[in-house]
Amino acid sequence: MTTAERLLAWARAVAAHPELGLQGTWPRAAALLGRQALEEGLDGFWMRQLPQMRMATRATQLVCVERFVRDRDLVIGLRTAWAALSRACHHHPYELAPTAHELEHWFSSVDELLVRLSEEV
């Protein structure tokens, strides 16, 4: 199991399993872990494509990534999932933490993106 896959598995576990505790904290914890999973996947991609890109900000990476992948849907998927998860990882006074449904939607997307990123050589 890669680090990205393990992080995504943890993200899903803390959201789905009340026996792990984290009462009330799980939406933020899951969002933090889910974003880390996506970022690990991106780091692995840049390692193969252009290692110095890992020094750039994520925003820059997500602008530049379209030059490196042929799959346009993958680019849009990465930007959408990262933006949604990032929003959930910052404090916004007028917003609730993400719901279980929203989280699972993002995690499914990250799951698919990780596979497609690993296929881009």
Add this chain to the structure above:
Amino acid sequence: MPRAVALSSPRAMLPDSPFRFIVIDDPVQAMDPARVDGLARVFAQISGTRQLIVFTHDDRLPAALHRLQIPHTALQVTRRAGSIVEVRRTVDPVNQYFLDARAVEKDDSLPDGVAARVVPGLCRLGIEAACMEAVRRRRIGRGDAHQAVERELAGAKSTTTLAALALFDDGSLGGKVLGEINKRWGKAAGDAFQDVKAGTHKGFHGNLVSLIDEAQRLAAGLREQ
């Protein structure tokens, strides 16, 4: 007085009303931020003679109650998949993030490694909430329009920008934030600031309890700016 409260409370507040409680659903939604403090004061008055139960998804009401030191009990409701509902008592947003960070650090049922990945992000959220509170209190206190303050806070996309707003009242001075934190609260606070930012993305593999302690101390300092 906000319209919804103006309509409902006088009837329930009549001396011969059989109802000794009032339930209000989401009174803050779509409300001009300037009115939230006023609403909190109305609630404080009502709660002298009635049990008042308010539902909201908006942090501004709990923040106003905390800022105005209005006694209240805050309960957070979260719903998991399958409609499993969890209810817990919470405190103000800044301290709640640090309580959560401590709870995650202590939780033995989590797989090894989860706490190191989650605690820094919760600490960073606490620091962000503290900065927002400081900026809001200062700017609203000097008469800035609530909407302008909220717009500026919403536009601050990074923790460093928020800290620059809290410290210097200028979000463009992010480059001076770390030096200022080191100067005011010592290097341990500056290190914690860096560690929670980096750790939100990569996890933190040092002593988590010290990290939470330092980050909370920093948040308390930033909050008072």
